[in-house]
Amino acid sequence: MEQDVNINFFKPVGDFMKKDVAMKKKLILVWFFATYGFLFLLKLVADPNDVVELTLSTGEVITQVTGKSFLTETQFLGFPFHWWYSAQFLILLFIGLCYIYCKFIDKLEAEHGK
Amino acid sequence: MKRIIQWGMSLFFVLMASNAFAVADLNPEGKFKVIPAIMMISLLVLFVMVGVFSKAKDTEDYWAAGRGVGQIGGGMAIASNWMSAASYLGMAGLIYLKGYFAISYVLGWTGGYVLLLVLMAGQVRRYGKYTAPDFVGDRYYSTTARLMSALIVILISFVYAVGQYKGIGMMFNWIFGINYQTSVIVGTAVVLTYVLISGMLGATKNMQVQYVVIVITFFLPLFFIASKLGYFSAVPQIGYGAAVWDIGHAEHGISAAAAEPSYYLPFAKYTMYHWFALCMTLMLGTAGLPHVIGRFYVVPRVSDARWQVVWGLFCIALVYWTAPCYASFAKFSNLLGTAGTITPDAIVVNAAELAGLPEWFAGFLAAGGVSAAFSTVGGLLMAGSSAFAHDIYFRVMNPNATEESKMKVARIGTIILGVSIVIVALNPPALIAQITAVAFALGGNTFFPLFLLGLWWSRTTKEAAIVGMIVGLVVTFGSMLIPKASLLAYYIPFTSSTVVGAPLVILTMIIVSYMTPEPSAEIKTLLYKVHNDA
Numbered sequence: 001m002e003q004d005v006n007i008n009f010f011k012p013v014g015d016f017m018k019k020d021v022a023m024k025k026k027l028i029l030v031w032f033f034a035t036y037g038f039l040f041l042l043k044l045v046a047d048p049n050d051v052v053e054l055t056l057s058t059g060e061v062i063t064q065v066t067g068k069s070f071l072t073e074t075q076f077l078g079f080p081f082h083w084w085y086s087a088q089f090l091i092l093l094f095i096g097l098c099y100i101y102c103k104f105i106d107k108l109e110a111e112h113g114k
Numbered sequence: 115m116k117r118i119i120q121w122g123m124s125l126f127f128v129l130m131a132s133n134a135f136a137v138a139d140l141n142p143e144g145k146f147k148v149i150p151a152i153m154m155i156s157l158l159v160l161f162v163m164v165g166v167f168s169k170a171k172d173t174e175d176y177w178a179a180g181r182g183v184g185q186i187g188g189g190m191a192i193a194s195n196w197m198s199a200a201s202y203l204g205m206a207g208l209i210y211l212k213g214y215f216a217i218s219y220v221l222g223w224t225g226g227y228v229l230l231l232v233l234m235a236g237q238v239r240r241y242g243k244y245t246a247p248d249f250v251g252d253r254y255y256s257t258t259a260r261l262m263s264a265l266i267v268i269l270i271s272f273v274y275a276v277g278q279y280k281g282i283g284m285m286f287n288w289i290f291g292i293n294y295q296t297s298v299i300v301g302t303a304v305v306l307t308y309v310l311i312s313g314m315l316g317a318t319k320n321m322q323v324q325y326v327v328i329v330i331t332f333f334l335p336l337f338f339i340a341s342k343l344g345y346f347s348a349v350p351q352i353g354y355g356a357a358v359w360d361i362g363h364a365e366h367g368i369s370a371a372a373a374e375p376s377y378y379l380p381f382a383k384y385t386m387y388h389w390f391a392l393c394m395t396l397m398l399g400t401a402g403l404p405h406v407i408g409r410f411y412v413v414p415r416v417s418d419a420r421w422q423v424v425w426g427l428f429c430i431a432l433v434y435w436t437a438p439c440y441a442s443f444a445k446f447s448n449l450l451g452t453a454g455t456i457t458p459d460a461i462v463v464n465a466a467e468l469a470g471l472p473e474w475f476a477g478f479l480a481a482g483g484v485s486a487a488f489s490t491v492g493g494l495l496m497a498g499s500s501a502f503a504h505d506i507y508f509r510v511m512n513p514n515a516t517e518e519s520k521m522k523v524a525r526i527g528t529i530i531l532g533v534s535i536v537i538v539a540l541n542p543p544a545l546i547a548q549i550t551a552v553a554f555a556l557g558g559n560t561f562f563p564l565f566l567l568g569l570w571w572s573r574t575t576k577e578a579a580i581v582g583m584i585v586g587l588v589v590t591f592g593s594m595l596i597p598k599a600s601l602l603a604y605y606i607p608f609t610s611s612t613v614v615g616a617p618l619v620i621l622t623m624i625i626v627s628y629m630t631p632e633p634s635a636e637i638k639t640l641l642y643k644v645h646n647d648a
Contacts, residue, residue: 005572005635005638005639005641005642006572006573006638006642007570007571007572007638007641007642007645008570008571008572008573009570009571013642013645013646014645014646016645016646017645017646024232024233027228027232028228028229028232031225031228031229035221035225035393036390036393036394039380039386039389039390040386042380042381042386043380043381043386046380046381052376052381052382054383054384054385056385056604057598057599057603057604057607058599058600058601058603058604059599062385064381064385065381066375066376066379066380066381066382067379067380067381067382068375068379072378072379072380075359076355077352077355078346078352078353078355078356078358078359079355079356079358079359080355080358080359080362080378082214082380083214083217083355083358083378084355086214086217086220086221087217087220087435087438088351088435090221090224090225091220091221091224091431091434091435092431094224094225094227094228094427094431095424095427095428095431097228097232098227098228098231098423098424098427099424101231101232101420102231102417102420102421102423102424105236105417105420106417106420109416109417
């Protein structure tokens with residue numbers, strides 16, 4: 001029988017690729033939710049009474065929350081917390097994710113004699 | 115395909131003519147600043163010297179730097195190749211103008227590396243090609259796809275470099291007191307000279323030197339600015355946090371009338387969607403920039419290719435943690451009422467001036483900004499000219515070309531590219547970081563889907579690749595043509611078109627793949643080996 005040589009991210013073949021892809025999925029999920037989940041959270045917990053009028057490029061004027069909340073009004077290391085989280089912590093997290101993946105894949109490759 | 119280039123060119127000329135972003139003269143008195151000038155000139159001499167002493171021997175060297183660069187060294191080269199005038203000058207300018215919204219630039223230009231590492235770096239290295247079009251041509255078994263992707267590489271290099279030239283021009287203008295236009299031309303002449311002399315082997319060594327210069331020049335003045343303004347100055351990257359707080363809360367000497375809460379509040383100036391769209395575009399673009407992907411071919415082992423990304427990201431992070439400091443300190447000084455001119459794209463230099471530091475500090479920063487721009491332009495011209503010489507000339511036009519003639523074509527390509535960029539850069543269409551964002555959108559709309567599907571789904575066909583590239587180009591340049599007031603322009607801003615473009619291209623490619631005959635067993639076997647063999 002001919003070997004199945006099809007590659008599909010969602011149908012990994014072989015032990016190596018299965019483990020590798022499982023790890024990749026986890027890291028991408030963390031990456032996505034840490035970045036954009038937090039953005040959504042900022043909107044979610046924002047003080048509904050603190051609003052601002054914005055003129056969009058379409059000319060339409062909308063009223064939206066400024067995003068003021070306990071996340072922006074708590075000081076951490078002097079920063080408004082959300083600023084510190086985005087401008088400093090997330091970058092550190094990205095480096096951490098890359099580090100974890102490199103460690104993981106080096107080990108996996110060694111186990112599979114690569 | 116030529117059409118598309120012409121189309122892109124004429125588009126730029128149209129944008130130029132509108133001239134909404136005329137470059138302000140930073141040095142209206144035409145004063146020649148002696149100490150900054152000496153710094154700048156000695157740096158340039160240093161770069162050229164390093165280039166000369168590590169001259170490229172043959173074409174193999176010229177393109178892939180002999181495939182022998184270490185992990186940390188490679189990381190530094192990735193970082194300096196990466197950090198351009200957009201990171202050094204432009205990012206701080208945008209944060210100054212747009213506050214928290216512009217943090218999406220900081221995150222977009224770092225977070226993309228996670229995707230690049232996890233989804234591409236190792237696999238690309240295992241595939242074992244020289245350039246991005248080489249990969250596209252082989253994986254999609256098509257000369258047309260190879261040609262198109264080579265032209266897109268040239269287009270990306272072109273757009274990206276325009277922003278860099280603007281940075282170089284502005285800094286030369288500030289230092290030497292010659293006008294912006296002359297500065298761009300002088301700067302270009304210097305960049306071209308050293309790229310032509312050194313090739314990429316020299317460029318890799320140069321990049322390490324440049325990285326060190328970038329970090330030192332970027333860090334040093336900050337300690338003094340922080341202490342002058344009365345903030346925690348031992349680690350200004352932490353100390354500026356209080357300045358962000360004070361700007362919004364009228365503390366530390368800022369009057370209640372002058373306070374700007376919109377600086378730190380997340381949605382005070384822009385919508386959540388725009389933050390998301392811009393950040394996503396820059397992230398996907400990062401994973402789809404040919405000159406960044408190209409760096410992985412330089413590495414001898416797959417594992418090294420991956421560790422280089424970690425080191426590269428760390429080296430980049432050092433600068434990205436720092437850029438918002440300049441924006442915030444400049445904002446703070448400005449709100450305090452310190453007199454002085456502010457040009458967003460020169461905010462880093464302005465910050466030092468506003469804090470009342472001696473001129474040579476600002477000179478330091480200007481010199482660093484120029485080296486950031488230089489290292490990136492070097493990498494871009496290299497990527498563009500190798501697409502021309504290797505992928506178009508050697509692979510398609512003249513497969514029997516000798517090493518010598520390839521080398522010659524590469525050099526001619528560099529000159530043509532370098533000079534044509536000047537024409538647009540003389541009258542730049544937008545802010546540095548925005549121009550750069552368009553280059554990212556282009557990468558994210560074309561190469562990101564091509565690599566993603568090419569590496570992870572063996573059913574992707576050559577027809578899908580070709581149609582995908584066309585759709586990607588249409589979305590990128592189409593987004594610039596949409597009238598600003600339309601609803602479509604709201605959802606697809608020209609700096610952030612990838613948020614819509616990449617999913618659209620991926621979907622198109624999947625549909626077209628199912629409609630066209632499967633790739634041959636050979637192609638599939640090769641890909642299978644990339645994922646499963648030693």
